[in-house]
Amino acid sequence: MAMPVCLVGATVKGRANFCAVAWFTVLDDEPPAIAVVLGKDRATMEGIQENGTFSVNIPTGSNVSAVDYCGINSGHEVDKSEVFSVSFGTLGTAPLADECPVSAECRLSKVIEFPGTDMVIGEVVQLHVDRGLLEDGKVDVESLRPLLYSFPGGPYLSIGPSVAEAFKVGKTFAPKM
Amino acid sequence: MAMPVCLVGATVKGRANFCAVAWFTVLDDEPPAIAVVLGKDRATMEGIQENGTFSVNIPTGSNVSAVDYCGINSGHEVDKSEVFSVSFGTLGTAPLADECPVSAECRLSKVIEFPGTDMVIGEVVQLHVDRGLLEDGKVDVESLRPLLYSFPGGPYLSIGPSVAEAFKVGKTFAPKM
Numbered sequence: 001m002a003m004p005v006c007l008v009g010a011t012v013k014g015r016a017n018f019c020a021v022a023w024f025t026v027l028d029d030e031p032p033a034i035a036v037v038l039g040k041d042r043a044t045m046e047g048i049q050e051n052g053t054f055s056v057n058i059p060t061g062s063n064v065s066a067v068d069y070c071g072i073n074s075g076h077e078v079d080k081s082e083v084f085s086v087s088f089g090t091l092g093t094a095p096l097a098d099e100c101p102v103s104a105e106c107r108l109s110k111v112i113e114f115p116g117t118d119m120v121i122g123e124v125v126q127l128h129v130d131r132g133l134l135e136d137g138k139v140d141v142e143s144l145r146p147l148l149y150s151f152p153g154g155p156y157l158s159i160g161p162s163v164a165e166a167f168k169v170g171k172t173f174a175p176k177m
Numbered sequence: 178m179a180m181p182v183c184l185v186g187a188t189v190k191g192r193a194n195f196c197a198v199a200w201f202t203v204l205d206d207e208p209p210a211i212a213v214v215l216g217k218d219r220a221t222m223e224g225i226q227e228n229g230t231f232s233v234n235i236p237t238g239s240n241v242s243a244v245d246y247c248g249i250n251s252g253h254e255v256d257k258s259e260v261f262s263v264s265f266g267t268l269g270t271a272p273l274a275d276e277c278p279v280s281a282e283c284r285l286s287k288v289i290e291f292p293g294t295d296m297v298i299g300e301v302v303q304l305h306v307d308r309g310l311l312e313d314g315k316v317d318v319e320s321l322r323p324l325l326y327s328f329p330g331g332p333y334l335s336i337g338p339s340v341a342e343a344f345k346v347g348k349t350f351a352p353k354m
Binding site: 001002003004022023024025026027028029030033035037058061064065066067068069070071072073080082083102112114115116117119121138139141142144146147148149150151152153154155156157158159160161162163164165166167168169170171172173175176 | 178179180181199200201202203204205206207210212214235238241242243244245246247248249250257259260279289291292293294296298315316318319321323324325326327328329330331332333334335336337338339340341342343344345346347348349350352353
């Protein structure tokens with residue numbers, strides 16, 4: 001299955017850390033909330049719990065080596081604070097990967113534990129979007145060109161061309177009866 | 178953001194119903210579990226609660242009109258039982274959309290309520306994959322060509338070409354120091 005990849009950022013022991021995650025979803029749009037699924041014992045989780053904040057950064061094909069590096073290497077063993085140029089926004093402790101054209105600062109709402117994973121629920125406090133990607137106030141996905149991950153095992157994929165307009169192409173669909 | 182679309186199927190009042198959902202994620206792979214986010218008061222949820230089962234069907238570009246139809250029309254108002262050819266597998270009450278090349282039968286684990294949405298957690302009991310899509314025992318995503326939804330508002334997108342191998346391209350990445 002093709003799933004978008006994000007980089008979940010957190011400040012761990014005073015340093016920015018980024019974890020590559022393909023298991024995440026929007027949870028609501030008003031107010032905006034995101035759910036991110038992390039393996040157990042991630043360094044990122046330590047930082048999220050400590051600060052009550054995290055970021056969700058959307059990489060593109062240009063970032064693929066850095067994304068894969070963040071996926072291969074654990075923050076318990078490798079200092080990932082230099083992988084990206086890091087800045088901080090409203091929350092102060094949610095590291096933003098400046099090379100990613102879209103980043104969301106999130107305040108931790110809660111952690112839901114499952115047998116093999118933990119789900120981190122966050123309220124999106126501030127969305128950072130590169131100039132030039134906004135069209136009519138929303139992110140133009142075709143310009144953004146987010147990176148997808150083919151689950152399981154890869155490869156990374158790009159998005160392809162538009163197929164049809166949403167909330168429109170189905171208006172003329174007639175179920176067989 | 179580009180997100181894959183699925184059709185969540187349930188038997189509602191004795192009839193197959195399908196709801197188009199772009200807010201979902203894998204929750205675990207061993208044992209396999211999926212989390213699906215539904216708006217409040219969905220007809221699909223009635224069926225999921227009643228039977229304790231649902232399906233997650235992965236459409237492709239060929240199904241885009243039917244997917245959009247399922248997204249536009251509520252199961253409270255429209256009978257969607259004829260949108261797809263429907264079959265049933267192991268669970269007996271999780272309708273499989275035969276036109277979708279991949280379908281997962283899920284047993285409901287729990288529903289987690291959020292202010293504006295409900296998250297349905299399901300254990301994947303049986304995966305149905307069209308012949309010809311399996312390569313080395315896993316679904317070949319480039320042959321599957323899943324449909325993506327550009328959030329918010331569309332359009333629907335296809336997947337594009339491969340960008341890089343996963344767990345490999347990052348091995349030679351050197352963070353700037």
